[in-house]
Amino acid sequence: MRVPFIKMHGLGNDFIVLDARETALPPMTNGLARALADRREGIGCDQLILLEESDSHAFKMRIFNSDGGEVEACGNASRAVALLHGERAQIETAGGAITLEPAEGGASVDMGAPEFAWDKIPLAFAMDTLNMPVSWSDESGDLDAPMAVNVGNPHVVFFTKDTNTVKLGQIGPEIENDPLFTEGINVNVASVVGDNHLRLNVWERGAGLTRACGTGACATAIAAMKRGLVGRSATVSLPGGDLVIEWRDDNSILMTGPATEAYRGSFEWDDFA
Template structure:
């Protein structure tokens, strides 16, 4: 591996940033340690997620692999789907492309000159699909509290799987919640056997939701596309918003629609290429040692 370099792209969706490696053109034995070294913001390139573009496995246009900062493989990432969708749309010249992930297929299209729309598929709402370690008949609000007994800071999150597990707490003010302190505890709560992404959501109006997210394996993030989708579904199930809304995240806004016609979630937002370069995996691993 010494002396071998690999081309990378640095991309972002609303500040949720990615290092993208195209393994179709440059194969690479990607280990957890190497993923962590690339994602390290001090000694590596730095990113929320490391994304790989691979040959399709089930008839799509490309397979998207996703690894978090901790090196762990995850099933879905909405912001990355828009970024990879943008690349594959440009590469193929098609009007719509299928991006395969471990969490299912995502269809990407051009919404306009700046924005990419992705069909995130149907949400999974049953307790064993999320999954939870205990059975709950109603996942619109499960029994989980944070704070003093009888006077919790937040409680009764809606739980949704949109390719990965999410818990969404509705609060009066998302900025008043110490998510950097509470998030790690909830991510690893025994109720979530595969851990969970934790969001706090504030209803601004029936067409506007504001959220902040502690992302599983990453931490606080400027934007999490799947959290925007999960929060929209959770809000609609609790009759707090309409079916097509604006979701404001620290990094910017997304448009999310949970369509009644086909039960699919559609997310629209920006996808940007920041820069590109070369990495030397051996040097990165040595620097992270």
């Protein structure tokens, strides 16, 4: 079975998009997603995105990280899908309904409301998620007193003076897989670099270091807002570029930024199944 795909990216965070809304595809498996994501023997991507029909929304977006695991949300992929869809739509994801709206050069995405309760992250036991009484150490020193927030998927956010001094490639896997985080965690290390301006590096659960993470930018901006470090709208600078995050009065998070279609192609399903 020959299957078309679309290669897209948001700030360098890249995706394979498969559209099963009109032509049904065989069931997606973790192994198939991992094989397609492989950068040496597959097409290569950070996430594989599968679009399907939905009974309750315009359509459904499913997200598989490069390790093959299915996850709840992906902000950068949401903008890419908005660009592809071409019009405002409310869509279904495993992390809840989100609203997409294409804009010049990209899109805005209403990511819904953040969750702060310990059992919504989720954590293994109850604690204050605004200032968590936990720490981890790497060569640059201690990473301590982070904040946890769920923005469709779970994140922990550390604030440091200089994000680039933290060896996130080394300590990220340790934090991601700590038993405290019962479903794993995305790890964000951020610094305040100006008025309403944050710099951010992200270790993404199931994908590793990434040039950009939309939900990470949302989680980090919300954490900074909760701690009074920035106002209700902030620019988040990632290695791949900038996103603007607004925490609106209705409690929803609006993420705005670029998305790009790179190329289109096709593959033989059985070659990767």
